[in-house]
Structure formats: C-alpha cells, structure tokens
Amino acid sequence: MNAENCLVVVPTYNGLKDLQRLIDSLPSNAHFFVIDSSSSDGTADYLTEHEVDHLVIPTSEFNHGGTRQRALVERPGYEIYIFMTQDAYLAEPEAIEYLIQPFEDPMVGAVCGKQLPHLEARPLGRHARLFNYPVGSRTKTMADASVLGIKAAFMSNSFAAYRSESLMSVGGFPGHVILGEDMYVAARMLMAGWKVAYQGSARCHHSHDYTLLEEGKRYFDIGVFLSRENWIQESFGSAGGEGMRFVVSELKFLAQHGKFYIPDALVRNGIKMLGFKLGKQERRLPIKWKRKLSMHRRFWNSSP
16 A cells, blocks of 8 residues: 555644644655644644645535545545644554554455554553553454444544544444544444554554543533434444443553542543433433533534
8 A cells, every 4th residue: 555645634723833833743755635624823824834735615514524525626636645633643653554454454444543642641641642542453244233333433533543434434433423433433444344443553642631521521522412312322232331341441440550540530530421321311401501511512513
C-alpha cells in the first residue's frame, strides 16, 4: 500500500496549538487536508501562511459524519482516507505506514490505530486508553461479533483509515448522527462482508481528562447515538457488558496506579451511567433539556 495514495484529514475548531503539534508529527511527504469550522484563534491564517491545504466552513455546518464525508467530495481520488482529530498526534512518523499495512488484504475496509495517553494524562485517562487499545493487532469479521459483541465494530476517528471503495459502498459517513460516525461505518462494513482491523503498531497520542459534567454529557450523547441507531445493538449486542468490564478494569488499575482516584472513578461511572440512560430515553425529553444535557448542542438545532 502506497502512502502517496492516502490523504490525512483533520476537522478543526479553535485548536491551533494542538494542530501545530499534529502537523509537526506527520511525515514530510504526507498529503494533508484540514476542514476548519471558522476558528477564531488564527487557524485559517496559520494554514494559509504555511500553505497547508484547507477549507473553511461555517461553524453551523459542522457535523461529525457530514464534515468528514465532505473531505471525500472536496478532495476525491485518494485510495485511503486517514482521519485524525486536532488533539491527536503521531507517536512516530512511521505510524501512517503501519496504519495502512492491513489494507494489503483487499477485504479490509477500515483500520483503527492504537491510541496512547497524552504524556500529562491523569490515571483515569491513561486507563481508558489501555483498556480500549490493547497490545497486538487483530482483523475482525462479522463472525467475531458473537465473541466481541459491540466491540467488534469499535473504531475511532481520532486515528483511523478507510478504504474509499469500502466507505462509499456502505454510503459513506452518516450526516445525521450526533457522534459515533466511526462505529456506524465500521458496523456497516462488517455487515456488508468487509473486514475491520485494529493495528496496534500504528500509534498516536490522544486522551481526555474530562470533568464530571463533561463525562455526563458525553455519555448522554452516546446514549442518543445508540438509541437512534438501535440496529447496531440488535446486530452486535448491548454495550452493558463492555461497560461493566471497563469499571472492573479501571478499579484494578487505580488500585495499583492511583488509589486516591477510586472515589472519583466511582462517582464518575455513576454519572456516565445516568447520562447514558437519559440519552437512551432522549425522545421523551424536551429539546431544551437535550441541549443542556448534550456535549454537542449544535446538533439539536437541526434535530428533534
């Protein structure tokens, strides 16, 4: 697989310092395209000054799936599209080469890279990356859903690559979801007979240290996504078992690496569960409450 046939796409919004770090981490020959949602921190000026290919769109037009799909329309012709978020950066320049290696199998439609925690990440953020991004690599088919459940369709657009042929064959990224456009596409691919790979040798740094309120809002949005796209759980299984495994793993990790964080983790997991359950019942909530409970308030401007 030739890296010359790959385009790295990054949506941005008021994250210039993070974006500069990401750009510095890329190999010099990488094809790079930024879609900026009218940042007010000088992002567009920086990109113009440094001759970085970019497109500026109104903030109101940003959509997790639709904006990424727009990259395929605005910059067509690439065999592989690699998506990153502005707060991620490569652990080594060779990470792009490692990420696209699984595409040597013509039935692999998407590849998820390994995410390492940021160097300054707290224990909770570090554990989340260790749990979701294990050592080793694996190529999954729909048959793995019986063992892995919803984890079979796990994908993260903070560092993931898609074969344009397979992406378009399942309708591209959806423009109607609040988040989870990566899992949506991975699930569609598996159901259509494509393979989805996890490439543990392709590493980037990306993690979050969310506040309690941010955790609740994030899980509200996840609940909204899985409620509206209930075909995912019907096809792959419930997320409940995975959530319990995460809690047990987290407590074991904190017992060794940060006992003082255990009370915080217990409260945090309770808030996550509450947010998720509210999200699953969002159709019963008035729009004003959805905006308050959601991390992505703009989504509700165009959604009931």
